[in-house]
Amino acid sequence: MPERTEIRLGEYQSARIGIEQLTSRDVDRLHALQDRGGLTLTPDRTGWRLKADATVGVLILDRVRLVLEPKFAIPGAQLMRWLAYALAAPVPHQATARPWATDHDGYADLIAAALLAECQALLRDGLRRDYVRQERLEPLVRGRLDVAAQATRRYGQLDQLHVRTFDREPDIWDNRVLGTALKAALPLARNPDLARALHQTAAAFSHAPTPGAALRALDRVQYTRLNVRYHAAHSWARLLLRGGGVTDILADHGATAESLLLAMPALWESVVRRLVSQAAAAxxxxxxxxxxxxxxxxxxxxxxxxxxxxxxxxxxxxxxxxxxxxxxxxxxxxxxxxxxxxxxxxxxxxxxxxxxxxxxxxxxxxxxxxxxxxxxxxxxxxxxxxxxxxxxxxxxxxxxxxxxxxxxxxxxxx
Structure with missing residues (x-):
């Protein structure tokens, strides 16, 4: 695939895009985001006019890489710090502190680096394991014998036994959602070292069948002393997998477009709610x-x-x-x-x-x-x-x- 043309816009700014730069699939994606209030796409005589609203992030289309920058010119480290504060996640690591206003890696690399750092920390400490039911073919009884499968598949032969076992395995939803998010971060990463690290780390995690299944698992997760160390990694994974939600930073609206977009008013409201709550308690x-x-x-x-x-x-x-x-x-x-x-x-x-x-x-x-x-x-x-x-x-x-x-x-x- 040829290199995508990069277009940079600030909040509420507009740019002209040639008619040949947008495919029909791109137009459908942009119209879906327009319905959510993230941007406005209108045709003109020679192409399209794209106007950004109060949304920042990276939008990857078939032929265009659109970077929407915040109007306040917040440095990358501070943007990540406030985002972590709004999500009640730990402050991200030094790897995420890239200047937003000047770095061509863009906002998506910041989130991907934060997810990567948390996943690498989990790998160093050892992934959580839990009992997983599995159906195996073994030479001896281990677990519980599956009598129905033995009778209908082996026809009385006893050299191999159909058994059901419960073993402690890392192939659980806590890890699957992270493997899925690491894989989803790959097309967003522009830095080759980051992309290489994402690929290597993703291989150490199991994966959910689909991103939607991973999101449903994240919605159901409940944290206990056994998995509370996964909370930060899950926060960044949720943000990546919900990329494209432009009316609520924590809500999935289905218009992902392989992108990561944030509605800045919603982010600021989340920040203010937590600031005021802490200040009032004090x-x-x-x-x-x-x-x-x-x-x-x-x-x-x-x-x-x-x-x-x-x-x-x-x-x-x-x-x-x-x-x-x-x-x-x-x-x-x-x-x-x-x-x-x-x-x-x-x-x-x-x-x-x-x-x-x-x-x-x-x-x-x-x-x-x-x-x-x-x-x-x-x-x-x-x-x-x-x-x-x-x-x-x-x-x-x-x-x-x-x-x-x-x-x-x-x-x-x-």
Whole structure:
């Protein structure tokens, strides 16, 4: 196959692609991703116009290798650190720390390297084994004799016996899903040393019949003291096998296209939820559900009722009363380090304030990514008779560590 043409795009940028560069299968894949909100493909007079949305990653097509870069220019090591934090997986190894903005290996190599490092660590410590039922033909009774098979296949001959045994083998689902993910990472890897290591390591693992079977096994897995060391490797395997899910980083939407794409707003929301949860716990509070009986519902209009739901709702102890106060927090994946908060977001936060915040402290929080330093500014919405609400706009430095970010969020919540 000829070398694929590489096209690089930032979030919300567009590029023209010649009609000869996309096969019919490529067009079907891109339209499937368009249906999920990851990008937009429109025809023009001489070919196609491709526009990226808030999605980053690598998309491998038949003749094109599309690299979608984040608008915040997050270095590779930091992108992986925040991704690991959002997935509650251990911080990746040094092998994954490649500069995202300049390295031509792209984002997929980062995930593949993280998976490879975890799998190699498992091999060094020894793969988990469990009892596996097997049907064998043996010269003596070992396990349980399969009487029906012996009578119908050997016709009374006793030189070979059909037996059923239970032996401790590494051919179990914990290992199969990793072998399948290592194999799936091979077409994504551009670095030849990485590709060689993936191939060698994949040979040491058994494989699932299909990637779909591996994903179903990952959905069923429950971690105990016997397999908890597999958790990190399974997190990277799940991300690779679900490559192409562009509306939820943890949901499989079926449009894989041999790619690895992440919806950055969903990733940022996951980061903010964990940051706020840890910060609230440090302040003696906790996160509470923002739906059901505690939801904000609009009724009486045409059609079904609608709801307003903040990304995180925090319950914090009040100083002068035993009744805890509620604080709505919303994650915004926007460049609020360069622009003012939009009117739509102000209206949205005022709705949360009216629904959740106490009258004496009508407060809400916006948390957005900000490269180069933490920021904290305060918006006050004032009416002719009273103050309608206070919105704290908190910028989290994406170049900082998650622990540092938790400290900043904790101070804001206090």
């Amino acid at each position: 302040n003696g509070g906790r996160t509470v559900p923002a739906g059901g009986a505690t939801g904000i519902t609009v009724r009486g209009d045409l059609g079904n009722s609608s709801t307003f739901r903040p990304d995180v709702l925090v319950s914090l102890p009040a100083r002068d009363t035993a009744q805890p106060r509620l604080l709505p927090v919303d994650a915004k994946y926007k460049r609020y380090d360069r622009q003012s908060v939009g009117a739509d977001d102000v209206h949205q936060l005022l709705t949360y304030i009216a629904g959740y915040a106490p009258d004496d402290t009508p407060t809400a929080v916006i948390i957005h990514p900000q490269p180069g330093g933490h920021t904290h500014r305060t918006l006050r919405v004032v009416g002719p008779a009273r103050t309608l609400g206070t919105i704290h706009v908190l910028g989290i430095d994406t170049h900082a560590t998650p622990d540092e970010a938790v400290t900043i969020v904790r101070s804001a919540l206090r």
